[in-house]
Amino acid sequence: MIKGNELFGAHIRRLREEHDLGLREMAKMIGVSPTYLSKVERDEFAPPAEDKVRAIAEVFGSDIDELLALAGRVSSDLTDIIRQHPVELSALLRTAQGMSSVEIAALAKKARRTKDG
Amino acid sequence: MIKGNELFGAHIRRLREEHDLGLREMAKMIGVSPTYLSKVERDEFAPPAEDKVRAIAEVFGSDIDELLALAGRVSSDLTDIIRQHPVELSALLRTAQGMSSVEIAALAKKARRTKDG
DNA sequence: TAGTGTGTCAACTAATCACTAAACGACTAA
DNA sequence: TTAGTCGTTTAGTGATTAGTTGACACACTA
Numbered sequence: 001m002i003k004g005n006e007l008f009g010a011h012i013r014r015l016r017e018e019h020d021l022g023l024r025e026m027a028k029m030i031g032v033s034p035t036y037l038s039k040v041e042r043d044e045f046a047p048p049a050e051d052k053v054r055a056i057a058e059v060f061g062s063d064i065d066e067l068l069a070l071a072g073r074v075s076s077d078l079t080d081i082i083r084q085h086p087v088e089l090s091a092l093l094r095t096a097q098g099m100s101s102v103e104i105a106a107l108a109k110k111a112r113r114t115k116d117g
Numbered sequence: 118m119i120k121g122n123e124l125f126g127a128h129i130r131r132l133r134e135e136h137d138l139g140l141r142e143m144a145k146m147i148g149v150s151p152t153y154l155s156k157v158e159r160d161e162f163a164p165p166a167e168d169k170v171r172a173i174a175e176v177f178g179s180d181i182d183e184l185l186a187l188a189g190r191v192s193s194d195l196t197d198i199i200r201q202h203p204v205e206l207s208a209l210l211r212t213a214q215g216m217s218s219v220e221i222a223a224l225a226k227k228a229r230r231t232k233d234g
Numbered sequence: 235t236a237g238t239g240t241g242t243c244a245a246c247t248a249a250t251c252a253c254t255a256a257a258c259g260a261c262t263a264a
Numbered sequence: 265t266t267a268g269t270c271g272t273t274t275a276g277t278g279a280t281t282a283g284t285t286g287a288c289a290c291a292c293t294a
Binding site for chain 2: 063065066068069072074075077078079081082083084085086087088089090091092093094095096097098099101103104105106107108110111112114115
């Protein structure tokens with residue numbers, strides 16, 4: 001889980017320490033230099049590119065979309081989906097603006113029924 | 118309306134010619150150089166940044182989200198919305214993947230009812 | 235006390251993005 | 265016939281993104 005208003009860097013540093021993982025070791029796992037990871041973890045550098053964020057999510061078993069959001073990004077497969085029906089999906093998303101997570105989840109459920117059944 | 122599989126550049130060139138607008142004149146309206154617009158229109162350069170695409174949509178009265186989609190982009194306010202509820206909205210969008218425009222429009226309508234009460 | 239592991243600092247960099255300036259040939263109108 | 269307009273060509277540029285390298289100080293331990 002992501003704590004309060006934890007920034008991306010602080011969040012992954014906490015995860016890394018909770019998993020007793022060294023900086024160099026983790027850097028190797030996600031394919032960046034230790035120096036870079038250090039700066040990212042202290043939020044001195046902006047969060048890395050999408051593929052690196054995905055690698056991090058995989059290491060810790062985090063939800064990819066949630067971690068990408070914390071990194072200020074949106075998964076590229078989602079923007080691809082929007083570009084296929086820009087008018088309708090833009091309207092849908094703007095309506096979802098201001099709704100609660102529970103309400104949106106209910107809407108997603110309704111969508112699944114519409115699609116399957 | 119966007120024709121068949123018209124690229125961004127070809128599309129805005131057609132719009133411009135239909136409106137009897139000169140290249141230099143339009144370039145001035147949207148705040149770029151004529152050179153740049155010429156290259157964009159022939160799809161030699163990638164579509165411009167979001168603000169320029171918005172300016173173009175305004176000139177021709179096009180739907181902004183539709184034109185942004187043709188430019189390979191998604192409005193930044195939409196990605197902001199997604200980042201506020203990444204888990205739920207990602208699920209919703211992936212479910213919408215493969216649905217028809219009509220089905221998605223119906224879902225958006227349902228959402229509006231949910232929201233308003 | 236030499237060696238190893240920890241994170242950090244300063245200084246760069248390669249690639250991509252989003253453009254611009256100036257000159258050019260073809261055409262038109264005066 | 266020269267001045268004005270059209271879109272195009274060549275040759276760049278400044279800003280941003282997404283990182284890297286190598287040296288460094290500190291703590292532990294054999």
